[in-house]
Amino acid sequence: xxxxxxxxxxxxxxxxxxxxxxxxxxxxxxxxxxxxxxxxxxxxxxxxxxxxxxxxxxxxxxxxxxxxxxxxxxxxxxxxxxxxxxxxxxxxxxxxxxxxxxxxxxxxxxxxxxxxxxxxxxxxxxxxxxxxxxxxxxxxxxxxxxxxxxxxxxxxxxxxxxxxxxxxxxxxxxxxxxxxxxxxxxxxxxxxxxxxxxxxxxxxxxxxxxxxxxxxxxxxxxxxxxxxxxxxxxxxxxxxxxxxxxxx
Amino acid sequence: xxxxxxxxxxxxxxxxxxxxxxxxxxxxxxxxxxxxxxxxxxxxxxxxxxxxxxxxxxxxxxxxxxxxxxxxxxxxxxxxxxxxxxxxxxxxxxxxxxxxxxxxxxxxxxxxxxxxxxxxxxxxxxxxxxxxxxxxxxxxxxxxxxxxxxxxxxxxxxxxxxxxxxxxxxxxxxxxxxxxxxxxxxxxxxxxxxxxxxxxxxxxxxxxxxxxxxxxxxxxxxxxxxxxxxxxxxxxxxxxxxxxxxxxxxxxxxxxxxxxxxxxxxxxxxx
Numbered sequence: 351x352x353x354x355x356x357x358x359x360x361x362x363x364x365x366x367x368x369x370x371x372x373x374x375x376x377x378x379x380x381x382x383x384x385x386x387x388x389x390x391x392x393x394x395x396x397x398x399x400x401x402x403x404x405x406x407x408x409x410x411x412x413x414x415x416x417x418x419x420x421x422x423x424x425x426x427x428x429x430x431x432x433x434x435x436x437x438x439x440x441x442x443x444x445x446x447x448x449x450x451x452x453x454x455x456x457x458x459x460x461x462x463x464x465x466x467x468x469x470x471x472x473x474x475x476x477x478x479x480x481x482x483x484x485x486x487x488x489x490x491x492x493x494x495x496x497x498x499x500x501x502x503x504x505x506x507x508x509x510x511x512x513x514x515x516x517x518x519x520x521x522x523x524x525x526x527x528x529x530x531x532x533x534x535x536x537x538x539x540x541x542x543x544x545x546x547x548x549x550x551x552x553x554x555x556x557x558x559x560x561x562x563x564x565x566x567x568x569x570x571x572x573x574x575x576x577x578x579x580x581x582x583x584x585x586x587x588x589x590x591x592x593x594x595x596x597x598x
Numbered sequence: 599x600x601x602x603x604x605x606x607x608x609x610x611x612x613x614x615x616x617x618x619x620x621x622x623x624x625x626x627x628x629x630x631x632x633x634x635x636x637x638x639x640x641x642x643x644x645x646x647x648x649x650x651x652x653x654x655x656x657x658x659x660x661x662x663x664x665x666x667x668x669x670x671x672x673x674x675x676x677x678x679x680x681x682x683x684x685x686x687x688x689x690x691x692x693x694x695x696x697x698x699x700x701x702x703x704x705x706x707x708x709x710x711x712x713x714x715x716x717x718x719x720x721x722x723x724x725x726x727x728x729x730x731x732x733x734x735x736x737x738x739x740x741x742x743x744x745x746x747x748x749x750x751x752x753x754x755x756x757x758x759x760x761x762x763x764x765x766x767x768x769x770x771x772x773x774x775x776x777x778x779x780x781x782x783x784x785x786x787x788x789x790x791x792x793x794x795x796x797x798x799x800x801x802x803x804x805x806x807x808x809x810x811x812x813x814x815x816x817x818x819x820x821x822x823x824x825x826x827x828x829x830x831x832x833x834x835x836x837x838x839x840x841x842x843x844x845x846x847x848x849x850x851x852x853x854x855x856x857x858x859x860x861x862x863x864x865x866x867x868x869x
Contacts, residue, residue: 378814386831399730399814400827409812413713413722414730514830533831561725 377567378415380406382422382480382553383508384445384527388587389420392580393571402479402508410435410558418568420555420575422509422527423480427554436556442576443553444590445527447484449541450516450534457522462492462543465523468500473515473524476505480551481512485525487549513538527551529588552592627844634837642838650816651824651839658732658820659800662739666796670748671789675777677748678755689752696745703741704809711737711810734811735818739803743796750792754785787857794854798847 377396381389386400396418399406403421407430410416419436421427427439451459457470465472475482482505489495504521506512512524517537531540555575557568574580581591634642642648677689695703711728712718721728728734762784766776782789804822811818813827821839828836 376816378817397814397817399812399818401813409730411713412708412715412729413718413727414812415727416730510827510830517830518833561722562727 377417377564379418380416381420383510384422384529387533388583392583404478416558417564418571419558422553424552424554427556431556436558439554439556441552441554441592443584445551447488447543448528448531449523449543450526450531450538451523452516452519453537453539459523459541465497470501470522472501472503473512473521474503476507479507481509484549484551488547491547532588630840634834639838639841642835645835648835648839651819651821655820658735658739662736662800666744666747670744674748674751675755678752692748693745695741700805704806707810730812732817735807738806738810739800742803742806743800746799747792747796751789754788758784790857791854794850798850
């Protein structure tokens with residue numbers, strides 16, 4: 351009886367162990383946090399890992415079994431390419447920065463200049479994550495870099511967290527992409543930023559090179575993303591599109 | 599001030615302190631249940647991402663706990679029943695993950711098994727990829743939760759009177775039969791208590807997992823990671839998962855209390 355029970359336990363453990371490698375066969379796409387709704391809408395079958403592009407880059411450098419990397423700037427894909435960890439990067443989308451405030455706008459912010467009054471709870475991308483780098487570039491152009499020191503700044507590792515903090519009223523304002531403002535819907539209000547201060551926001555991705563990678567599946571996904579199906583979905587979610595699906 | 603009033607004053611202070619502590623610890627949990635209509639919880643948990651996270655959590659915790667019982671029980675038995683030089687130091691090493699911040703555990707696992715890490719390259723050459731896979735979740739859970747079990751198991755084996763073991767051996771039982779028929783049943787409730795603690799720590803794992811395993815939906819995204827992922831896009835789903843974890847934790851805690859209660863009873867009955 352006891353022996354039979356321990357045999358059953360052993361079989362159950364072995365079965366559970368066997369089930370894990372079998373689950374690892376789907377195409378694995380590592381995507382920038384701002385793509386978290388657009389990519390599953392394009393194709394629901396791959397496994398997705400969304401995060402800050404720089405975090406995903408680090409994970410791939412550390413041996414993460416990704417097949418396709420889709421970043422929110424050229425920096426990460428280019429670095430992976432130079433390290434021989436992926437193919438030549440391809441531009442597949444563009445984006446625009448915006449300032450969002452909670453729908454109730456507790457701090458009464460109507461322009462980016464209002465951040466100069468200081469003491470506000472500001473949610474900003476950490477240095478290194480694309481949204482953080484873009485935000486700093488833009489604030490530099492506006493000569494408003496000081497807003498990062500005179501306000502209570504909360505640094506986030508990915509853009510989704512910034513949108514979350516503002517929509518949950520945990521921040522008075524935050525810098526995100528227009529696509530995030532669109533996803534957050536009526537829980538936030540947008541404060542337009544001057545067009546001349548906008549940095550070019552180019553999304554680049556590449557097919558990961560590693561032993562056992564599903565390169566064919568990744569290439570097919572990338573072709574779909576840069577082709578008509580991808581462009582339709584990206585446009586629907588508010589992304590800009592590169593002129594043609596052109597190679598860098 | 600009368601004698602009675604003087605005595606009552608400290609009691610009032612104590613009761614006030616207790617009320618503050620209870621309110622502080624209970625209010626967030628109560629608030630969680632108030633925030634989302636409970637009738638919608640089953641529907642929310644039925645969503646794809648939540649279902650996948652639930653399945654990932656169940657599978658990884660099951661594997662980790664299976665491996666933990668398999669390896670840590672004999673290891674704890676050896677440490678509890680033998681005295682040898684360096685034993686104390688060895689136990690301290692095994693207990694270290696208990697006091698290690700989970701984020702540090704994640705970085706440590708990455709430096710051990712990630713590409714460019716201590717064993718990462720050798721594993722990669724052998725075609726084994728651990729970081730950011732479901733195995734990474736299992737390893738992270740094992741790393742942070744098994745010390746709870748090891749500690750409890752050592753304590754459970756140590757409190758056993760060697761007389762039972764010696765009696766079994768003298769009656770002709772081999773070492774394996776002695777362990778299976780005498781030692782293990784006597785230590786069972788202590789082992790269960792340790793397992794319950796390790797299990798609770800395992801399903802709540804977050805820090806080491808997000809660093810060492812990432813947050814791949816359907817593969818490494820456990821319930822706690824899914825809460826973090828969904829908090830902004832689907833706050834209600836995050837709340838529903840929170841409720842699921844609160845209920846699981848409460849069941850585990852009650853089970854632990856029952857085990858502890860039963861453990862104290864038979865000992866008294868035996869005397």
